[in-house]
Amino acid sequence: MIDIPEAFAHETISREREPGQQWLTALPGLADELLQRWSCVPDGPIMHGCIGVVIPVRRRDLPPAVIKISFPHPGNVFEPDAFVAWNGQGAVRLFERDDERYAMLLERTDGATLADVTDVTDFDEAVGILGRLSHRLAVDAPAGLPRLSDIVADWTDEIRTTAAELGNPLPRRSLDIAAETLRDLGPDQPETLVHGDLHDANVLRGDREPWLAIDPKGYVGDPAYDTITVIRSLRFAPLLFASDPATDIHRGLDLFCEAAEIDRERARRWAQVRAVKAALWGRRHGDPDWLIRATDQLAEMLF
Template sequence: MMLVPEVFATLTTDREGDAGRAWLARLPGIVEDLLGRWRCHRDGSVVHGQVGVVVPVRRQDGTPAVLKVSFPHPGNVHEPDAFAVWGGRGAVRLLERDDARFAMLLERADGGSLADLPDADEAMAEAGRLARRLAVPAPPGLPRLRDRAGAWEGELPACDRRLGQPIPGDVLGAALATVRELVPDQPDTLVHGDLHAANVLRAEREPWLAIDPKGFVGDPAYDAFTLLRSHAADLLTAPDLGAALLRRLDVFAEAAELDRERTVRWAQLRCVRAALWGRDNGDPEWLVGMYDHVAGLLTR
């Protein structure tokens, strides 16, 4: 029977309370049942992210794969739908799915990630090329980013007022202009939604394969902000942070064949949202301060 990693158990119970404890008690049985149903055996140590465990396995024919089981959460509902649409093009292949249990059997890719690349610009370019491949027509039924525009337009100023107006007026105004002008006007394109460097794995079938998508529909430029956060440490040591930020976004936009201005504006909006969310949810002061600073530098 699988042992649930202690760190993962703590994360889950801290976040989900009694519902998390109840799910964790069922988790080993869920894994054993799925291993039997999908005719796999364990082939390595269990690893985990924030909301799910990943069990390396081998299928009956010896093919390596991973069994992923996530805590039932709205953010994970459309992950298998995104994998199904891509069909292995730029992302790991979906081999089996059990939506009721938030479980999938996936192609294994374990050769490292984009986070291992020492050159952050190279990582941004690789991510951009991958984002271009993942930008395919989306099926109906997936969450549209444009449907959030009305909520964001009200939430951002309300949250800013409640927190004592920490966001400068010009910075908040630029974010709200993006909400009004860009968020409602988006293509029906499948967007990864969480394309940070650790979610792009090196593989043999293709050089890089995406994992852990959210399965949004909208503007692929949405993912640029997540990638900026992936290499924040070296950005913060740049002699001219503003120029370094714009260069990174330029690299991503060119590789992904996206409009540069839209890419910058999306990153600025998401940075403002992160700064407000971080204050509301106890992020460290240094992180919130970084979001504040970057949002200001990206304000046009």
Template sequence: MNGRGAVRIYARDDARYAMLLERADNTLATVTDPERAVAIQGGLTRRLAVEAPAGLPRLADHMDDWEHEIRTTAAEFGQPLPRRVLDAALDTLRELGRDQPNTLVHGDLHDANVLSSDREPWLAIDPKCYIGDPASDALNVIRSPRFDDLLRSANPKTTILRLLDIYCEAAQIDPIRARRWTQAGAVKEALWGRANGDPAWLVSATDRLAAALI
């Protein structure tokens, strides 16, 4: 990347699990305008979406495991999500998940992983570094603490779709693919949260996100 949309690494010591990174400080959480924040994240998604180097994990290779996880966890918890919500997520994994581009994907582009710097206004940190569809990064943009009240509201769909459109325009990605990946990711996270002790309000908010995007 050489600092294209991301902090630079000046030195590393793998034996000590240590890195010397370019200085960056305030997180994106300091941006209070939600539309500006998602546009910033979209711009970073676009800049990070380069041809992926060899050797990184491919999102496509996780699709069978994700489908199995969704099915088994949903059964374990008595099918807590409506059938149409679950089916929409599984359809996305089958239809979009197995044939993905050879593109670098950050994998965790939430507010705390976007920092301001002197070199550029905003840079990404802590990438998971997958190979796959950049539209899949939309989940962590929308499932953000800044949108807690929105996701807990009775009818978040209109606002969520507007925010996704802003993000997608800045990222130059297909909004339909971003919507489908976000819905599928929300289903996976809602079920994972039940199995791993996420607070009830977060599980409920993620349920609403999953239902709003079908």
């Protein structure tokens, strides 16, 4: 039986309440079932993120791997489909999947993320890595994945309603510009696979390739949608508190768009929309004050 990390258990119960407790109770048995069915043996301490555990394993016919088991959540449904479409090009390989149990057997890396590594200290280099990876992941989308055009269809009303409920903490101009972008860019989007949550903590150093993406959402739409998560990556957050944050952020935007080969204006507009949405979400869900302030500032700078 696996030992569930205490911090992960506490976070899961705090967020998911009784369903989280029930899932945690069943998790050790589920892990044992998957180890047996996929002919794997544990090969190191269990790791975890916010929504799942990662069990390092070995299997005779495969390179080092991990079993990832996620809490059942709509945002995790299409992760394996994205991995299948990429087939190891710019992302970790998928060896086995159990969609009913939100479980996958995936390629293992050394665990170091782009946010963690100390030898990528140059801002330009890190942005370039994320941009080039975004370009590699922008492949033709398979059928059946959620479309960003559908996901964002109600965002204008949602943003205005949430802002009103919170006492309108953002300038009216921010909301109006976001609404214009959603009207202009939301309905008509390309048939492209979009990671959906590309940032430096979701990019691992690899052996087969220098950098490999993990934790995709698996959307269909405009690759420029991911710009905000790049800009708000842990590595780049300090730029928002620099002496001239607007200059640095816009330079980062230029570098990312050049490397990703995406339209700079579309990227800026999508980033502004998502900054507005993130600023409101953060207030409702308890983001720290510094992050809320930084996100407010980012929405203003992206006008």
